[in-house]
Amino acid sequence: MNCFSTNTLPMFVVLIFVTILQLMNFSSADSRQSFLSIDYYHKTCPQLEGIIQNKVSAMINKDYTMAPSLLRLHFHDCAVRGCDGSILLNHKGSERSAAASKTLRGLEAIQEIKAEVEKHCPKTVSCADILTAAARDATVGMGGPFWEVPFGRKDGRVSTAQEADRLVPMGRENITTLVQFYQARGLTLLDLVILSGAHTIGRSSCGSLQFRLYNFNGTRKPDPSIDVKYLNYLKRKCRWASELVDLDATTPRGFDAAYYTNLQKKMGLLYTDQALYTDPRTEPLVTAMATQPSLFFQQFSVSMVKLGNVQVLTGKREGEIRRNCNFVN
Secondary structure: OOOOOOOOOOHHHHHHHHHHHHHHHHHHHHHHHHHOEOOOOOOOOOOHHHHHHHHHHHHHHHOOOHHHHHHHHHHHHHHOOOOOOHHHOOOOOOHHHOHHHOOOOOHHHHHHHHHHHHHHOOOOOOHHHHHHHHHHHHHHHOOOOOOOOOEOOOEOOOOOHHHHHHHOOOOOOOHHHHHHHHHOOOOOHHHHHHHHHHHHOOEEEHHHOHHHHHOHHHOOOOOOOOOHHHHHHHHHHOOOOOOEEEOOOOOOOOOOOHHHHHHHOOOOOOHHHHHHHHOOOOHHHHHHHHHOHHHHHHHHHHHHHHHHOOOOOOOOOOOEOOOEOOEOO
16 A cells, blocks of 8 residues: 555546545445445334434524534444443543543534434434434534435443543544554554544634644654645644644535645644555545545445444444433333
């Protein structure tokens, strides 16, 4: 994989490479859906997707930043013990109390949706399924692609802050570490690049990137991979660690492929963002998505289905259907 670089490969070769990875993705995604089904709730809760869509749409209309928050919440959930709703559990020492979770939002939003679902379909729909569908509807609400969500996940009963702090990427990892993280969950290099594209919307705290601005790797200089004008902007914006800055500096309110063109301009906000363009393993994929936005939309749908299928609990003995997303039954 290290041999791939857009400096040496013509674009048509890069696109062939992407196509091969896509075919691998479709095959992998299909094998993981064997225990989940798009029509899982068609008889037991036919109004489910309408309820979730209406709730998420109203939330985004009130506060557009809720969309990336729901996407991030879904990723954090799937990063620890798989997509089992464990991030939603609210007890001493649970994942949501971890340092990695301190800036998460949308927890109350999922509980609000769950309460509405319970009115229509009591004891039927898992919190994990609701969170997965809400992430899809949040994407659509910001102009992103639609995809069918396979359902049938059960809610986990275990949630620990220690696991969240140990497993969830925090924006300073190198590409090799991220590849290993994704591979451990059945995801590919392509999934890494595509799911990182969710940073086309949302914000990050300045505390996550200040190390890039002043003393990168102990050099007492800024990260050389940051564009000079963008660096000056970030220094003005990030005088305090608690300040928030858009992950996409050009079109922060629209779900599009600008994230990838920003990387080409050395305007990736987080270290892990810009590293996708400086690493020869991921650079060709970044370039392909920047030049083929429709390819990004198509592949984002595939990769999100794969993410939602990570280590799911499906059997009655494996998990439960929580009545309240904050607590085990």
